[in-house]
Structure formats: C-alpha cells, structure tokens
Amino acid sequence: MGANTETIELPVGECTVTRKGTGPQLLLLHGGGGSIADHPVTDKLAEKFEIIAPTHPGFNGTKVPDHFDGMPELVLFYLDVLDALKIDNAVLMGISMGGWLAAELASINCTRFSKVILVDAVGVKVGGPTDRDIVDVFGIPPEKATKLMYHDPANAPDLSTLTDEALAAVAGNRIALGLYTWEPYMHNPKLPQRLHRITAPTLLLWGESDGLVSTDYGEAYAAMIPGAKFVTIPEAGHSPYAEQTDRFVDEVFAFTD
Amino acid sequence: MRTYWFTEDAYPDLPPEEEYESIRVNLPNSNFDPERGHELYNWYLDMWCMAESYGLDIMNNEHHQTATCMVPAAPLMLSILARETSKARLLILGNPISNRRNPIRVAEEMALIDVISKGRLECGFVRGVPYEAAPANRTALRGSQRLWEAHDMIMKAWTTHDGPFNYEGRWFHGRQINIWPRPYQQPAPPVWITMGGRSSTTPVAKNKYVGAVFLAGYPRIREIFDGYREDYLEMHGEHAPFDRLAYLGLVYVGETEEKAREGAEKLLWYMSANKVPGYWSNPPGYHPPQIAAQIMKGARGGSGVPLTATLDDQMARGNVFAGTPDQVYEQIKNFWEYSGGFGNMLMMGQAGFVTHEETETSMKLYSEEVFPRLKELEASTTPAEAWEKSKAMKQRDNVPLDGFALEFVR
Known part of the structure; x- marks a missing residue:
C-alpha cells in the first residue's frame, strides 16, 4: 500500500509523519522501538482508516529539540502536531510508550478523538513504591528485554544478526526511549488524577503474555479510565500487533465499528 | 610537578567471579562485611596520611553501589583527611555534579573542607562513569551540559559575598543562595575537570582549569592534551603551564623488576x-x-566479560608504569615527553589485594627515587619546548582501543 512520508515544520522543532490509506483518521503513536509505519499491520489498518503515524523526535534518527528533557515536552510538542495534522475526530492509538503519550493527550483534551486505544501501554503506577510494575528495560540485557516482549521468544529480532548501521539505529531508539521514560520511570505520578477526562470510548488491548507490563497492570490501568474496556490477545506479548496481527486488527475494527 | 596518591578504596573480598553477574550496581551488599569494611576504610585513610608523610599529595573519589570503590561520599573521606593531614593538597576528582540534585550542597561541602584544611582543597568536577546513571537514577543524557550548569552555580556561590543571589538555570534553581562558609582560598579553590576527548577540552582550557585525563594511554593522550593546549594558546595567548594538565596511570615501583x-x-x-x-x-x-x-555488540557474546589485557599490554598502552625506580622513571619520562608534558601525576598506587607492605614499598621508592627525577624533568624544559618535541614524535596508535578504553576514558 502506498505510503507518504514527510517532515513537517512546527513552531518548535519538526516531525516526520507517514500517512497511509483513506478513511477516518487513525493517529498511531509508536512505542520505544521506534516507528512502525512500515509494519504490515499498518497496511491492514489502512484498509479502513487513514493511518497517520508521526515519529516521536529522537526516534529513527530524527532531531530532538534542545529543550526536551522528557515526556512533558513530548506531550506539549504533540499539541502542535495535532494542530498541524488537523487531527479531528480521530481514533487515537498508542502502543507502549506511545500509549502513555496517548493517555496524556486524551486526558488533556479528548475532543479531537472519537475513540482511544491503548496497546500494552505504560504511563501510570498501579502498585506501591516497591512494586516493580514495569520491568526496568535499562537494567537488563537488551536481548533479554527483547525476549520478554514476545510470547514466543523465537519471534524476537536477533540483535546479533543486525548490521552496524541497523544496530546503531536500535541504540539511537534506546536513547530516545531513555529521554522520555527515565524518571519517573515509564510513568507520570500525576496522570491517574487526570484520566477521568478521557471521555471517548476507550479500549485497552493487551498481549496476554506481555513480560514487560502484565495484564494485571493493564486491568488496573483500565479501571482508572471511565468505562474503558480491557481485552487481551492470546499468544501475544508486548507487541500484539506483531505476533497476532490479524487478531489485533479484528479487535481494532470491532471496537471502531 | 606534583604527585597525587590515589587508591579507589576497593572492597576486594568477592566471591568467585563466575558466581556474580556484575561487580557494580547490582552486586548484593550481603557481600560487604562491615567488620572488613571498618578495617579497609581506616587502612585507606592511613594510606593517604602515609602518602603525605612521603611528600605526596592526596586524591580521592567516589562511586556508588560497587565493590570497586567503597566510598559513596568522597567529601566525607576528604573531610577526615582535612583534619588528619596538614600539608598535602586534597584533590577530590571528583564531585559527580551531573548526577547531584543540588549543586549548592556541593559548594557548601567543598567550602567547608577548604576552610578546615586551611585552603588545601583541589576541587574536581566530573560527569561520572556510565555505571553511575542507574544508582543516581539520573539520566545520562545531556550529562555534560548539566555538569557545566552545576559548575556555574557552584562558582557563583563560591564567589558571591554580598548576600543572596538567585540562579535560575535549565536544571538547577535557587532564589536565595548565600553559602556559609565561603571557601578559604580566594577567589575559589582550584578546579579540575576530567577530559575524555578533543570535544571536552575547550571549556576546561577556557577557564584555565586543570584538565585531567584517566588512562587514555599512548593511543589518545595527544588528541586530548593537544586539544587543551591548542584551546589554551588560542584563548589566552600563551602556552598552558604544565600544572594545568594531569594524567592518571597505575604505578608500581619495586626493588627488583x-x-x-x-x-x-x-x-x-x-x-x-x-x-x-x-x-x-x-x-x-x-x-x-x-x-x-x-x-x-560487545555484549553479544555473553555479558560481563572481564577486561583482561595483560600487564605488558597495559604498559605498552601507557596505562601502567611498573618496574624498578629507574625503569619507572624511564617509562613515565617517555610517556611524559610523548604527551607533551603534564604537571600532575595521578598515581593509582594501590588496588585490589596489594598489601600494606607492598603499598608502602612502592610509595617510598616512588617518592624517593622517581618523583625527584620527574620534578627535574619538568624543570628542564618549557611547555612550548615540550610540545614541539612531542609533535616531532610519531603517533603510537598501534595499540588498539578496547572496551576498557571506551568506558573509562572520559
């Protein structure tokens, strides 16, 4: 399916955006592994939607504005992105760290979004101070983190087969992920007090075997959002769109019908 | 020429290496026996006092959550030494101010040590090694920028004497900053900064601070020292004095080879x-x-591979100087001339299981038979001459950099 990628200038910084398909808007916010605009799942989603997939600054070799220190800057940056992309009545889908970003955006102002889908999202703390709700991906070997992400570890990409250039890209995305998630780690302690503002129908879609953020975490997260549905996808880990692409798309289509 | 005696205060009594994943960050502290710790801390303090008695100066540092260095608060050790010694310069290299939450606390601690020691503080600021990010829970990103902002705030705190000022930077904020005490040395204690590459020399040279380089060896020392000297000459119109540069190497002097x-x-x-x-x-x-x-990529073959370059390799690199007094003098002289000269030798003279007796033997031989000749070497030439002589020497870059150099040279 034809995709169109461009870099748009914003009042502060710039943003690379890939568009694909026609139909209602689906704003796709990627996770810590970088843009998934090339992933086959987007072709399937594009059968029903216009997929609008921005790349968060710093991922995939894109520039980071100098003033960025973490997620708060990214959230405010996206207010400009929403304006520039004329996002209106869009399905908002965020995956992992992108799910955190989606929850932040929807809880600031939900009027631009028809529905919200959070996929294996981070962003809140559900346990006590000494509960490790979210695996510290910077405190374990990268290959182990990759394996925890998959229901079937054989589906995990093998870092040892990557070219130097591809590995540098992985390292670059890891730096960007660190920028947005280092402290407080992968969450905003103030976000739960704002989640009631998500007024659009919301689905939390979770890989049943997610080794980074468990389904218990997902359920507790869903309970913080009024009326949110919680649905798991069997035989899938942290990236259900990759391990169970068809099932994932079916769930998205069913929720957005 | 000054020589600063350095030990990193190791806790060497570890289980067999195959039984733990890492000596840093996540090695459980059940491996630390407080009784043994008590002995070691006091031994290290005695060792620094002994260094003073041999005419050497003192260098200490800190790391966190690691058996490589038992001191998580260098100012505490230095404050003891401020009281226990009377002549030695007291170098902390350094305060990890990129990771410190409050630079003003650092300014206060350093001023206190300076006053107690009657102006013997040499105050280093460092970004810190990568393993410090997890213990500090501080992002490593933009660490160098944070270092310089924290530095600006500390310098302002040290040099402001007419009541509170405000500092409202990108990362650090204070509205009523007015430290008590102020430093003994005026306008401020000497500042040292570690340099890891050509890109880090400019602000150090601009401020005429001491630029310290750890274990860069023959492969990289000239890139860094030359960078500092070029910047210094360009910005100040004169050659950087020898005492503006420092090199840290491992040194062991024995009675026989x-x-x-x-x-x-x-x-x-x-x-x-x-x-x-x-x-x-x-x-x-x-x-x-x-x-x-x-x-x-290095981690691909299994994590935690120790750094096993042989003694000969490490000596060839200029990371280790070892031998009889004559040999060690020759080795340091060769490196000194190759590097273009430096006025501060940071001597890591004790580590791991080097015993009290072995430590004193090496310290004594160094201070009595090597150090005086190094002082003569420095006095025999000028920075301009030494630099010219260095430039005429062929680059010794046949020694490959390994993971150690990537991680430690900063």
Missing part, C-alpha cells in the same frame, strides 16, 4: 575485576548511538 611486576599484576585487579555487563556500561544517552551500538 620481578617484585615490581608482581605488584603491578596485583594492581591490575582494578581492570580485571571490573566485571560489568554491557547494559550498565551503556545507559541511554551516555554514549552516542555508534558507540552505544559497539557496546551492545
């Missing part, structure tokens, strides 16, 4: 015990993507 090699092999514990998996060496934002990728 055989005994010296034995001692030096024990010193290599500092490198060989540094079993650290790649992910602690590689917090996001510490290294640029290409270097971060190399470290990820």
